[in-house]
Amino acid sequence: MNIEYPSDFEINESIGYICEKGKIKKHGFFVFLRDMTKGLGFANVFYGIMDAMLLTGFAFALLCMLSSAILEPNKQNSAVIASFALAPGVFITMFLLSYIKEKMSMTYSVKMTCKYTVNHLLAYRMFVFSLLGAVADAAYVLLICIKTDLNYITLLCVSLSSLFLFSLVLIFAVLRFNSIFAPVGLLIIWIISNGTLWLFVGDFYGRFLQQIPIWIYIVFAIMAAAVYINRLAAFSDKRRTIYVNG
Amino acid sequence: MDAVQEKRLIKNTLKGDMQSADKLIKHYYKEIYAYVYRQTSSKETSMDITQEIFISVLNTLHTFDSKKASFRTWLYAVASNKIYDYYRSKRIVFEPFDISEIEIADESDFTQVVETHETAKDAMRILVMQDKQIQQIVGLKIFSSLTFREIGQILQLNENTVRTKYYAVLSKLRKELEK
Amino acid sequence: MLTVENVTKKFGNFTVLDDVSLEFENGVYGLIAPNGAGKTTLMKMLATLSFPTSGKICYCGDDILKLDEKYRDVIGYLPQQFGYYRDKTPKQYLKYLAALKGLDKKESDKRIDELLETVSLTDAANKKMRKFSGGMLQRVGIAQALLNDPKILMLDEPTAGLDPKERVRFRNIIASLSRDRIVLLSTHIVSDVESIANKIIMIKDHKILYNDTVKNICDLLDGKVFEMTLNESDITEFEKNYHILSQKIEHNTVTVRFISDNGEDEGAQKVYPGLEDVFLRIYGDDVI
Numbered sequence: 001m002n003i004e005y006p007s008d009f010e011i012n013e014s015i016g017y018i019c020e021k022g023k024i025k026k027h028g029f030f031v032f033l034r035d036m037t038k039g040l041g042f043a044n045v046f047y048g049i050m051d052a053m054l055l056t057g058f059a060f061a062l063l064c065m066l067s068s069a070i071l072e073p074n075k076q077n078s079a080v081i082a083s084f085a086l087a088p089g090v091f092i093t094m095f096l097l098s099y100i101k102e103k104m105s106m107t108y109s110v111k112m113t114c115k116y117t118v119n120h121l122l123a124y125r126m127f128v129f130s131l132l133g134a135v136a137d138a139a140y141v142l143l144i145c146i147k148t149d150l151n152y153i154t155l156l157c158v159s160l161s162s163l164f165l166f167s168l169v170l171i172f173a174v175l176r177f178n179s180i181f182a183p184v185g186l187l188i189i190w191i192i193s194n195g196t197l198w199l200f201v202g203d204f205y206g207r208f209l210q211q212i213p214i215w216i217y218i219v220f221a222i223m224a225a226a227v228y229i230n231r232l233a234a235f236s237d238k239r240r241t242i243y244v245n246g
Numbered sequence: 247m248d249a250v251q252e253k254r255l256i257k258n259t260l261k262g263d264m265q266s267a268d269k270l271i272k273h274y275y276k277e278i279y280a281y282v283y284r285q286t287s288s289k290e291t292s293m294d295i296t297q298e299i300f301i302s303v304l305n306t307l308h309t310f311d312s313k314k315a316s317f318r319t320w321l322y323a324v325a326s327n328k329i330y331d332y333y334r335s336k337r338i339v340f341e342p343f344d345i346s347e348i349e350i351a352d353e354s355d356f357t358q359v360v361e362t363h364e365t366a367k368d369a370m371r372i373l374v375m376q377d378k379q380i381q382q383i384v385g386l387k388i389f390s391s392l393t394f395r396e397i398g399q400i401l402q403l404n405e406n407t408v409r410t411k412y413y414a415v416l417s418k419l420r421k422e423l424e425k
Numbered sequence: 426m427l428t429v430e431n432v433t434k435k436f437g438n439f440t441v442l443d444d445v446s447l448e449f450e451n452g453v454y455g456l457i458a459p460n461g462a463g464k465t466t467l468m469k470m471l472a473t474l475s476f477p478t479s480g481k482i483c484y485c486g487d488d489i490l491k492l493d494e495k496y497r498d499v500i501g502y503l504p505q506q507f508g509y510y511r512d513k514t515p516k517q518y519l520k521y522l523a524a525l526k527g528l529d530k531k532e533s534d535k536r537i538d539e540l541l542e543t544v545s546l547t548d549a550a551n552k553k554m555r556k557f558s559g560g561m562l563q564r565v566g567i568a569q570a571l572l573n574d575p576k577i578l579m580l581d582e583p584t585a586g587l588d589p590k591e592r593v594r595f596r597n598i599i600a601s602l603s604r605d606r607i608v609l610l611s612t613h614i615v616s617d618v619e620s621i622a623n624k625i626i627m628i629k630d631h632k633i634l635y636n637d638t639v640k641n642i643c644d645l646l647d648g649k650v651f652e653m654t655l656n657e658s659d660i661t662e663f664e665k666n667y668h669i670l671s672q673k674i675e676h677n678t679v680t681v682r683f684i685s686d687n688g689e690d691e692g693a694q695k696v697y698p699g700l701e702d703v704f705l706r707i708y709g710d711d712v713i
Contacts, residue, residue: 003280004289014297015271019264022304026262044524048510106508110569113472113502115494115527237493298485306491324487331486335426335450378430 029127029233036124040116045124048105052097060090060136064143077206078198079148083141083155084209085194087162091133095170096183098125103180123236130167130228137163157217158209164224166190171231247273252317260307271300274318278325284389285329299328315399322392323400326382333374365423372422373415379403380415387412426450427471427577427607432480434466441466443631444480449577453603455618456611457700458628459708464611465505467628468581471609472502484577498527501575505582507566511555515546515565518554519572526573533572540568543598559586567598578608584617596621619700629707639700646684646698646706653693654680670705 006014025031036045046053063086102108102118111118137159145152166186173182197205247255252273258266278299283292302324310320373384379401386397394412398405427449434442442463458464469475470482473489473496482489489496509518516537523533541550544564554562563586570578584592599608600621610618618625625642627635635642650670655663657677663669673680682696684706 003283005276005279006289006293010293011272011275014293015268015275015300018271018297018300018304019267022267022301023264024259024262024267024304024307039527040524044521047521106506107510108508109472109474109504109506110502110508110522110566111525112474113497113500114522114525115497116525117497302485302487305495306487309488309491327483327486329486331426331428331483334428334448335485378428 027233029229029236032120032233032236033124033127036116036120045121045128048107049098049101049125052101053094056090056093056097059093060140063089064140076148076150077202079144079150080155080158080206080209081194081198081202083137083144083159084162085190085198086140087137087159088133088166088190090136091129091163091167092170092183092187094129094132095126096187098122098129099174099183100180120236123232126167126171126235127229127232130163133163133167134160153214154210157214157221158212161217161221161224164221164228168224168228168231171228171235175231175235253312256307256310256312256317259304267304271303274321275300278321281322281325281390282329285385295328295332298332299325302328315396319392319396319399322386322390322396326386326400329385330378330381368423369419372419376415380411383408383412384415426485428483429467429471430481430483432470432477432482434463434470434475435478440631442628445628445633447626447633447636449607449609451603451605451607452623453599453608453610453618453621455622455625456609456628457613457615457618457625457704458611459613462628463631464613464628465581468502468579468609468611471577472500472579473497498573499576501570501573501578503566503570503580503583505585507562507569509554509562509565512553514551514553515541515557515568516550518565519569522569523572528573536572536574537568540571543571544568545594560588560591563587564591567595571602576606578602578606580608580610582612583610584612584614592617615699615701615704625700627704627707634707642703643698643700646703648695649684649686650682650696650698650702651685651693652680652682652696654678668706670702 025035099122102111102122108118111121138156141155141159142152144150145155170183170186173186176182252270255266255270259270275296279292279296282295282299283289286292286295299321303321306324310317315323373381376384382401383397386392386400387394392400394408395405397403398408401408403411429445429447432442432445433440445467456464456467466475470477471489476490484492484496484499513521519537519540520534523537524530528536538547538550541547544567546561546564546568549557549561554565557565563583567580567583570580584595587595596617599610602608603621603623610622612618619639622639624637625635625639626633627642655678657674657679660672660679660681663681663683667681668684670682670684672682682702683693685693
């Protein structure tokens with residue numbers, strides 16, 4: 001068959017157009033953050049949940065005041081365990097409030113058909129909540145150290161590693177189940193296990209946490225952070241993860 | 247271009263490297279264009295459709311699974327769907343083609359059924375009444391050099407199923423044309 | 426073109442939709458079935474809120490799940506239960522949704538004003554939505570679905586909660602929109618779509634029963650629908666012998682519409698079947 005091919009010039013023109021129209025954006029979590037901040041706007045990411053965030057802020061302030069009142073120099077063990085167990089506090093509160101609000105809101109359907117879906121919003125928020133949680137932990141731990149004379153660096157490592165561990169498990173749970181039961185279930189397990197350890201082997205638990213070398217905490221934190229960011233990227237684009245890359 | 251080079255180009259394209267995309271598309275452009283042209287006989291239309299095909303390829307490249315099929319097979323899957331959509335939405339019957347010049351791998355079956363230019367037109371009219379899968383099987387078999395196995399991969403059918411359906415529609419065509 | 430290709434949707438062992446195939450081109454499609462028959466499930470799959478158990482849905486030849494964000498860019502969806510923020514005004518909410526849809530700020534601001542005008546909410550544009558009636562909220566929902574000038578507009582039970590006047594207004598809006606896009610309306614209120622739909626799709630027993638123009642569907646019952654006026658006292662007897670579609674009560678008589686092959690024998694008048702008649706005939710006991 002006599003096929004009438006386009007000229008090389010025409011083909012190149014066409015391919016140029018194709019590459020423009022079908023341009024593939026670079027992927028990665030930080031590209032995602034930048035795109036969303038520019039495209040959607042930081043304020044819009046938190047549209048409708050500012051009240052929940054304010055609530056958390058007050059709750060945290062309250063917690064700080066309470067603990068400074070209770071803790072004393074001779075309760076060092078409890079202080080260490082508290083800084084580990086309570087580290088995810090601010091983070092999980094903000095996350096739960098935001099997650100439940102989105103999932104239960106009637107606006108869920110409409111939002112899921114937009115360019116920026118609820119998953120995008122949640123991934124972005126989760127990242128911001130992690131940062132806020134870390135700052136809150138640093139402040140809270142400082143208060144404890146002032147009160148109990150413990151080493152700040154050690155306690156900071158304990159606290160932040162706890163936060164990283166918790167958020168890592170949380171993102172895996174949410175990716176797997178994507179329902180309210182994931183964060184709630186995790187929270188319950190966390191409270192029960194920490195509570196049990198504190199009640200029955202409190203001394204050992206406290207000493208154990210203090211004796212882990214700093215470098216192990218740091219290595220763990222870095223690895224956990226890397227995996228966490230990677231999973232957050234996957235969560236923001238859940239449908240992409242359905243397909244396997246060639 | 248060998249398989250390793252191609253794999254690298256695909257990987258780079260997915261990372262946003264449009265120069266790799268350019269090379270990749272250039273490698274397959276004429277082959278896909280020819281596949282489209284044989285069914286439309288129009289340069290302009292073929293260029294349009296081929297362009298749409300490759301834009302789709304870029305848009306859905308992240309879903310290509312090299313374990314399931316080769317890139318070339320996957321390309322034809324996109325192309326086949328696009329051509330079907332184009333003709334369905336514009337309600338055009340395939341343009342009559344000059345049978346004697348078709349380079350069909352297995353000339354015996356189809357050309358035996360369709361002997362003249364006139365019967366080709368009638369054959370086409372009957373074919374567009376069949377369901378999408380049949381149309382795709384016939385289109386891919388006649389206008390490309392893909393094997394039954396590759397067509398099966400495209401349509402997610404067993405190789406034998408494709409073969410059976412193909413010969414079934416040919417005998418149906420023969421019966422209808424004899425009327 | 427939007428195509429549904431051999432789509433089956435199961436929830437566990439229960440099949441909601443069984444091997445459904447459809448093709449949509451520009452125009453208005455009315456999706457009719459009683460509640461629970463699968464309308465919303467189908468719409469959700471078209472809106473990518475739900476995924477087929479088997480089969481696929483394609484837009485211009487590409488699987489909509491693979492197109493991902495590029496498909497969402499061309500759709501507008503109004504769910505059955507439209508959510509909103511009580512403390513926001515429609516203008517604020519629409520601005521927010523426009524941002525979520527990735528639309529340019531300046532252009533969408535202008536578009537929002539136009540849309541509010543189209544759905545007659547200009548006066549209430551800056552009032553908090555907690556004070557809105559069901560009909561007003563529904564109109565916000567319709568405006569939202571049109572923000573990105575979608576190629577595919579899907580409205581799930583859009584007239585629920587609208588009064589008769591609002592229904593007419595709604596029909597006019599839809600009729601004016603249908604030229605360059607696919608409009609899919611699902612409803613169990615036949616009169617909403619009868620006059621504006623190019624094609625009617627009816628689902629029964631988890632499959633597509635009809636996918637045709639209003640005229641062709643009504644023709645199926647042509648010659649079989651009759652109307653007759655009876656005394657109230659004669660109704661019970663009449664019911665035993667004939668399949669009654671509907672009754673209209675006036676003073677102390679009843680005008681019945683019923684199905685029969687030879688209704689003239691009874692002295693009834695033959696009438697041209699309406700879509701409502703077909704609906705009642707098909708779904709009979711399921712509806713009431």
